[in-house]
Amino acid sequence: MIDLYAWPTPNAFKISIFLEETAVPYRIIPVNIGKGEQFTPEFLKISPNNRMPAIVDPNGPDGQPISVFESGAILVYLGDKLGQFFPKETRARAKVLEWLFWQMSGVGPMFGQVGHFTRYAPEKIPYAIDRYTNEAKRLVGVLNRRLGETDYVAGEYSIADMAIYPWVKLINTAYTGIGDADFPHVKRWLDQMTARPAVEKGMAILEDQRVRRPLSAEEQDNLFGKKQFAPKE
Numbered sequence: 269m270i271d272l273y274a275w276p277t278p279n280a281f282k283i284s285i286f287l288e289e290t291a292v293p294y295r296i297i298p299v300n301i302g303k304g305e306q307f308t309p310e311f312l313k314i315s316p317n318n319r320m321p322a323i324v325d326p327n328g329p330d331g332q333p334i335s336v337f338e339s340g341a342i343l344v345y346l347g348d349k350l351g352q353f354f355p356k357e358t359r360a361r362a363k364v365l366e367w368l369f370w371q372m373s374g375v376g377p378m379f380g381q382v383g384h385f386t387r388y389a390p391e392k393i394p395y396a397i398d399r400y401t402n403e404a405k406r407l408v409g410v411l412n413r414r415l416g417e418t419d420y421v422a423g424e425y426s427i428a429d430m431a432i433y434p435w436v437k438l439i440n441t442a443y444t445g446i447g448d449a450d451f452p453h454v455k456r457w458l459d460q461m462t463a464r465p466a467v468e469k470g471m472a473i474l475e476d477q478r479v480r481r482p483l484s485a486e487e488q489d490n491l492f493g494k495k496q497f498a499p500k501e
């Protein structure tokens with residue numbers, strides 16, 4: 269049984285989608301990042317960057333338990349372990365890695381900043397909102413061009429689609445008004461992804477904990493305040 273340390277955000281949905289796509293048994297250990305549970309010494313042993321998601325696989329490669337943090341690394345680990353959604357052949361694998369790294373280095377951080385400056389920043393800073401929204405739109409444009417050429421981002425359905433989907437789905441619907449009309453190939457792919465039962469289930473984990481209101485002062489402090497920068501044991 270794989271333990272998935274998670275809270276209902278796009279980075280965790282990547283992993284729940286993968287696990288739902290496979291028949292591998294897993295359970296969710298909630299890490300309430302608004303309450304500061306990411307700072308406990310037990311969690312920091314698994315995820316020293318005080319971020320979820322993370323996994324613990326009791327049956328690692330040598331039969332011993334292994335923990336993995338960073339959603340991209342988790343997808344690579346699970347894809348290799350289960351031999352699914354991550355090809356072994358070098359050319360196909362390189363394609364998946366290109367788009368996975370594109371998500372991890374571009375889409376995740378930039379979309380995250382769109383969310384931060386549009387929803388959470390205590391003051392509205394037009395330069396920051398424009399900067400990150402424009403960059404998010406540029407990235408969706410890159411995705412749109414790619415999806416005009418292929419069914420799924422790396423050719424076959426893969427861990428790269430699972431990494432990109434939760435962020436693009438979220439930003440399309442919640443933040444920026446990045447329009448379906450401007451990105452028809454992304455729209456087609458989003459519909460295709462949304463129709464997969466495992467994607468639907470993966471996106472619904474910890475649904476009752478989704479924060480759809482302004483953050484409380486405690487949540488704001490845990491996520492963006494001094495605890496982030498305090499030395500950790």
Ligand SMILES: N[C@@H](CCC(=O)N[C@@H](CS)C(=O)NCC(=O)O)C(=O)O
Binds near residue numbers: 318319340
């Ligand atoms: N690059 C990391 C990012 C993970 C991440 O940013 N997780 C956020 C929620 S989406 C988190 O755990 N935040 C807790 C905190 O900021 O202390 C990954 O992809 O796993």
